Amino acid sequence: MSALFNFKSLLLVIIFLICTCTYVRAQFPSVIDKNKTGILGVFWKFARIGERLSPYVSLCCMIMAFDLILSLVK
Incomplete structure (x- = not known):
């Protein structure tokens, strides 16, 4: 199944x-940094989100890792 059709993925x-x-x-x-506009500007925006919201992004990473571990145990 594609990640587009599964919200968790x-x-x-x-x-x-x-x-x-x-x-x-x-x-x-x-x-x-050389691609701040256009379609490749999305990657610059993702990098900016990761820099500015790093505590929240790391918390989301830990939650998703914990959820993946629990889904493998089932």
Whole structure:
């Protein structure tokens, strides 16, 4: 099933995108910063969300990890 049709999977993909874009921007800022507009500007926005809301993003990562662990145990 595609992540677009499952809300939990869609949230997981968005959280992973935020974390990945934030990490890439920290390591290679020129890759993300040169694309602030257009369709690739979405990655810059994800990186900005990860930088500004990092405590909330990390809390969401921990909640999703805990939920995944519980779903594997069932």
